[in-house]
Amino acid sequence: MEWHTCLDEYEKLVIRMSTPRVVVDNGVCPTATLVKVDSARRHGILLDTVQVLTDLNLSIKKAYVSSDGQWFMDVFHVTDLNGNKLTDESVISYIEQSLETTDPYRSHGFDGLTALELIGTDRVGLLSEVFAVLADLQCNVVDAKVWTHNGRISALIYVEDGSPIEDSQQIHRIEARLRNLLKGDNNIRCTKISVSMAVPHTERRLHQMMFADRDYERACFAA
Structure with a gap:
């Protein structure tokens, strides 16, 4: 295998490991939807998660943050503005895709455009x-x-x-x-x-x- 190919595979592995894994769970808590975010620790990931939930006008009732070395898990108990659990599949899909497409290694490079x-x-x-x-x-x-x-x-x-x-x-x-x-x-x-x-x-x-x-x-x- 050529050296640049090895580097490409290594980069893919690093990105895959660093990409947040998101689970939206309605079966654990009777009064709220749980949004679980499991990822490698990096600057800004917690803010990114909260911003996504805030953009949807969701109410965060509880939040638990735990970490082990360079890894962490956030668990958010959320409801809509009426205090109900999340049932709209499009909202759930938006949360999952927004957080899972966050790429910490991508250079935006759009300054001045x-x-x-x-x-x-x-x-x-x-x-x-x-x-x-x-x-x-x-x-x-x-x-x-x-x-x-x-x-x-x-x-x-x-x-x-x-x-x-x-x-x-x-x-x-x-x-x-x-x-x-x-x-x-x-x-x-x-x-x-x-x-x-x-x-x-x-x-x-x-x-x-x-x-x-x-x-x-x-x-x-x-x-």
């Missing part, structure tokens, strides 16, 4: 058209993460035009062009576009966007 957040109805060729519009507006795409689910698309695209995009007129042009593109021929109203500074947790932000899109989409079709 502009983040474009797009949500709309997915269709064939949409992403290619988005990139074409950005190229026409002299925006260089540095990185992009895209998720699709149930005919919806959520994208977080990092761009620059030689520096972070701060010109309000340029931002308005980007938003207007992309909004028209996402509406398409059907003039679908359920689209959201925002321009901001780069966010540190891309996967978590995509989870939040997709989760929030459920209620936004319902409101659009109900209107």
Whole structure:
């Protein structure tokens, strides 16, 4: 086996061991859902966990933290704002995926870039058209993460035009062009576009966007 192959396998092993293991358990406590996080000890992991739960407006009733050497386990007793256990599978899946996709070894490298957040109805060729519009507006795409689910698309695209995009007129042009593109021929109203500074947790932000899109989409079709 070549040396670089050995290094690749070792890196995969380290990442696998360092990735938090998350269990959401409704069978232990009669009054709360237990969220168990087992991981190698690293700076910020506890804050990351609490932030995910807070983002969902969950109430943390109790929390137990135990550690053994370089390993730790957090157990949170949580309920929704009405004091009920968590039963929504999408919420449970969001908690598990948000914490399990936390990668302590990934370099974000997005400082100084502009983040474009797009949500709309997915269709064939949409992403290619988005990139074409950005190229026409002299925006260089540095990185992009895209998720699709149930005919919806959520994208977080990092761009620059030689520096972070701060010109309000340029931002308005980007938003207007992309909004028209996402509406398409059907003039679908359920689209959201925002321009901001780069966010540190891309996967978590995509989870939040997709989760929030459920209620936004319902409101659009109900209107």
